Amino acid sequence: MPAEARIGHVHLKVAELERSLRFWRDLIGLEVQQRIGDQAVFLSAGGYHHHIALNTWESAGGSPPGFGTTGLYHVALLLPDRPALARALKQLVEAGWPLEGASDHGVSEALYLRDPDGNGVELYRDRPRDEWPRGTDGRLLMCTKRLDLKALLAEAG
Secondary structure, X not given: OOOOOOOOOEEEEOOOHHHHHHHHHHHOOOEEEEEEOOOEEEEEOOOOXXXXXXXXXXXXXXXXXXXXXXXXXXXXXXXXOHHHHHHHHHHHHXXXXXXXXXXXXXXXXXXXXXXXXXXXXXXXXXXXXHHOOEOOOOOEOOOOEEOOHHHHHHOOO
């Protein structure tokens, strides 16, 4: 696989399109690029054709998969920098949307939550590569430490 390869988009099966739009568009801030009636919506940041697609083709009125089942663990949205992550946290706090976790992974800082259909969502920012923790052998030393949410919120402006 070439180094330039990346995840282009994710399609999520949802139970109710409007409910999901209130989360992905109104809370997370993605923009609607195209809509197919009450069946599907394609959303993105920056005018891309779509990063996230929501559809009810196989899931209208459905319920989330139960704990202990296979499927999507989470979709991760990479934000450009720490101030953008801070603004996202502020928006979640102001909306009263619950976090499931917040971690400093050494290479990145991340917020974890769920959308209305129970899909895991990670909002994160990468540290510059020259700041990534490495062992004496040069191998990456990722970790999971508690993210200081109070300090992050202070950067939201």
